[in-house]
Amino acid sequence: MLVPAFELIKKAQKNHYALGHFNINGLNWITTYLKTAQDTKSPLILATSDRLVEALGGFEYLVDITKFMIKELKITVPVVLHLDHGISVEHVKAAIDAGYTSVMFDGSHLPIAENVRLTKEIVEYAHKRNVSVEAEVGAIGGNEDGIISGIKYASVEDAAKMKTTGIDLLAAALGSVHGDYVGKPDLNFDRMQQIVNATKLPLVLHGASGIPDNQIQTAIKTGTNKININTEINYAWINAVRMNINRENVGHEPVPILQAGNEGIKRMMLNKMKQFHVLGTATAFMD
Numbered sequence: 091m092l093v094p095a096f097e098l099i100k101k102a103q104k105n106h107y108a109l110g111h112f113n114i115n116g117l118n119w120i121t122t123y124l125k126t127a128q129d130t131k132s133p134l135i136l137a138t139s140d141r142l143v144e145a146l147g148g149f150e151y152l153v154d155i156t157k158f159m160i161k162e163l164k165i166t167v168p169v170v171l172h173l174d175h176g177i178s179v180e181h182v183k184a185a186i187d188a189g190y191t192s193v194m195f196d197g198s199h200l201p202i203a204e205n206v207r208l209t210k211e212i213v214e215y216a217h218k219r220n221v222s223v224e225a226e227v228g229a230i231g232g233n234e235d236g237i238i239s240g241i242k243y244a245s246v247e248d249a250a251k252m253k254t255t256g257i258d259l260l261a262a263a264l265g266s267v268h269g270d271y272v273g274k275p276d277l278n279f280d281r282m283q284q285i286v287n288a289t290k291l292p293l294v295l296h297g298a299s300g301i302p303d304n305q306i307q308t309a310i311k312t313g314t315n316k317i318n319i320n321t322e323i324n325y326a327w328i329n330a331v332r333m334n335i336n337r338e339n340v341g342h343e344p345v346p347i348l349q350a351g352n353e354g355i356k357r358m359m360l361n362k363m364k365q366f367h368v369l370g371t372a373t374a375f376m377d
Contacts, residue, residue: 091168092160092169092170092171093168093169093191094258095109095135095172095259095316097168097375098168099259099292099315101371101375102368103313103315106367107315107366108309108310108317108367109133109135109170109316109317109366109368110132110317111172111174111294112135112137112319112320112323113138113139113319114136114137114146115320115324118348118351120156122352122356122359123355124169125356126359127167128163128165130360130369131167131372132363132368132369132371133167133169133170133371134168134169135169135316138152139174140176149184149188168372168375170191171190172190172191172192172193173185173193173194174194174318175196176195177196179212182195182212186215186216190221191220192221192222192223193222194261195224197209202251202252206252206255213255213256213257217256222259223257224257224259224294225255227244227249227260228243228244228262228264243278244262244285246281246284246285250288253289257291258291259291259292259293259315260289260291260293261294262294264278264285277309279309282312283313292314292316293312294314294318295314295316297318299323300321310366323355323358323359326354326355326358327354327355329354330353330354331347331354334350
């Protein structure tokens with residue numbers, strides 16, 4: 091069931107929960123995410139960062155292997171295959187043509203007029219093919235997905251301009267960062283509420299790894315309906331693998347070590363889906 095995000099997001103808005111977006115860093119990530127979503131009857135957004143697509147096998151391979159694993163594992167919960175931080179119009183269209191059901195165009199480094207113009211072009215292309223579109227205003231700082239920068243807070247004016255493109259989701263930079271935090275995360279909830287009021291769009295929280303639970307809950311209550319997790323998932327995998335590979339008499343078989351990594355991914359994913367109040371909500375789509 092590969093579906094566009096707009097088929098899931100309205101219910102998340104209505105029922106005040108956030109869809110979990112989990113980045114793919116290898117085949118183990120795909121299978122673990124799918125199994126966990128199915129076991130918990132939870133909708134899932136599988137995401138690939140544009141900068142890693144080639145290393146992961148390319149757009150067509152990622153679509154084909156995801157569809158194959160959905161069939162092989164008998165997955166019945168709705169799954170979105172999403173392009174994260176699309177770096178160009180051409181890349182975004184290539185993902186759509188390959189079979190992605192959701193895309194993000196990241197024009198946040200461009201002047202707002204150019205960001206709006208290119209996003210509108212993508213929206214027109216995507217919606218004709220039943221694909222959802224996410225766009226970004228402001229600049230999410232940190233170092234991930236090829237981004238090395240400081241935070242530039244999204245303005246209400248720019249968010250309103252982006253609304254005119256017809257996008258389905260809006261990533262508004264409001265204080266989160268990609269990768270590891272230096273210091274304490276501090277989201278601008280007043281600005282978040284103003285943007286929600288002005289656009290009525292479901293918001294996306296990028297760089298959510300490391301944000302305290304109380305801020306996550308406030309973000310969801312304010313109007314955040316998609317939350318992106320990558321760094322914490324990767325640390326969960328790395329720490330589980332490190333712990334097992336350093337055991338005495340570890341042997342030469344890689345499978346038990348990799349399986350420990352999968353369990354680390356699963357535990358973190360379950361924690362996040364519980365935090366986002368999305369656990370079990372796929373039943374509404376499976377009737």
